[in-house]
Amino acid sequence: MEHHNPKITSAEISMLWSTYVGDSMAICILSHFLQTTEDQDINPIIEFALESAHDHLHLISELFTKEGIPLPNGFGKQDVNLQAKKLFSDVTYMRYLHHMGRTGLNTYSLAKSISSREDVRYLFKRFYDQTETLYDRNTKMMQEKGVFIRSPYISYPDKVEYITDKSFLGGLLGHRRPLLAMEIAHCGVNIEVSNVAKTMLLGFSQVAQSKKISDYFKEGYDLGKKMVEDFMIKLKEDDNSYPSTWDSTITASTEAPFSDKLMLFHTNTQSAIGIGDFGLAIAASLRKDLALLYEKYLLKVGAYAEDGAKIMIDHGWFEKPPQSIDREAIRNQNK
Template sequence: MVKHTPKLTSSEVSMLWSTYIGDTMSICVLTHFLQTCEDQDVKPLIELALGYSIEHVAQLSDLFTKEGIPIPNGFGKQDVNLQAKKLFSDVTYMRYLHHMGRTGLNSYSLAKSVSARKDVRNLFKEFSNQNETLFDRNTELMQEKGVFIRSPYMDYPEKVEYVTERKFLGGLIGHRRPLLGVEIAHLGINIEVANVAKTILLGFSQVAQSKKLSDYFKDGYELGKKMVEDFMIKLKEDDNSYPSTWDSTITNSKEAPFSDKLMLFHSNAQSAIGIGDFGLAIAASLRKDVTLNYEGYILKLGAYAEQGAKLLIDHGWFEKPPQSIDRESLRNQNK
């Protein structure tokens, strides 16, 4: 008996679509990184990441064609200028790979968990395995070169204890208990993520063709800077260690390696990643002042992302994601 292959679910279509868009963007970014990379130890990692993205686009294009789904436009050769000079340092390239690899660890797991069809689950499993390989190799190279950003350290607990007082949850004023290990971990991660965003956005602001977009990227840089300062304060209040200084080496190039469209989309993607990270941090944090801090930045980052989405729409660059049928509109057509 021949088994019938069911249609893709809404979750599967959405995850496949966003993965395709992200990989076309990655191809553009990584192609320029590879063109300008000077460190012979870093080049093979960029080549590996680029090869994976090219392979993903081919596999997803084939699946979309078989399913009768239009292949998204995404990004292409018109969105990258291989003649443009180097904008970021090779250390930034490694940290970029680390940041995007960490994001991939989360997104591919989520994509597989919401997928029903075996071929789609296998596809995301393959993507996840590739991402883990790249992530591990890049992490090891960063450690070898002494540029890996470790989470803050803390003393080991000496015994098992139980919470006996509600003041453990803390308040907005007065004495607060020391931060939990998990709270320290999330603050450290979010400092690192904000630092990645700061570097990328500052570089984008330097080369954007549009003055409005240049200002927008600079605003994002300032928002990231404020996040880092506030998260560092939380760590320093309890005399905790904190991540080392971020290498934000940006050249003096004024040539844009990427189109304004790609840089704006990239900025919005970073905002989405940040909002997701803050949501996870809220779920893991019990001190009220810490969760309130994250909640405030979710609102600010959400407003920044909304402004970016409006700019994409205004420029005609917002490719509509898959969506359900507008039944109300169909009904009105018959009236």
């Protein structure tokens, strides 16, 4: 029987390329975390995350070399200063790992579902399994140390009900029904993600070498702060429990542990994650006021991300992702 050996699809190239670049960035960030952590209990988890990221780069490098696909430059030693002083608290390290694990689980499950070649599906399963282990180990550690932030609680339902009144879908004015459990969950997630983002952005604004880039990070911090306030209001309106404020301790250091290029890319990645979360929240929210709030911030974060991309392009830092051939440009070459 003849063995069919298809090329890697556009979806597979895209997810592998993005994983490579993202993990090259993660290695820089985690290396500085490991260098500056004070709580030795956290070290094995950071080390495991680092080992997993290095494993991803090695396996993707092998596959791309075999297929004749150039490796992206990504990030390297020039983008991290391991001698720089500690910028974030150990609690921030743990919460960052939690956020990183959650994002990885979503990314790798999607990547496997859109991959067709057996060897690529194997890679994404391997990456998912590693991320699941990281997520579980870090969650357990956070719970043991009393710093894990749970999704808001509600009373258990005591009966099955059907909706009979179309006002259940709500309106922009007047009385609104209490939030559904799923709506509360998405508010909680978006509060958590926004808190992670604004903590990182405030730290980045403190150490960025360029004033323009520092101001950009501060603008993102202010946007994240406003999002947290607005999502909190939605929970408080119905007297729901809401995530407690979390330790966002940032030291007084002005010594940059990471390059401006890396911090800008990280911020754009965070923006993309936020936009994806807003899309999921819109799909899950039946109340019109909630959907409108998510749409508002989807547009604001999208505009903010575009501004960041423009800064990266101005500095020559925006590495071009894999793209289909520009047939129009080829045709114009012959004219």
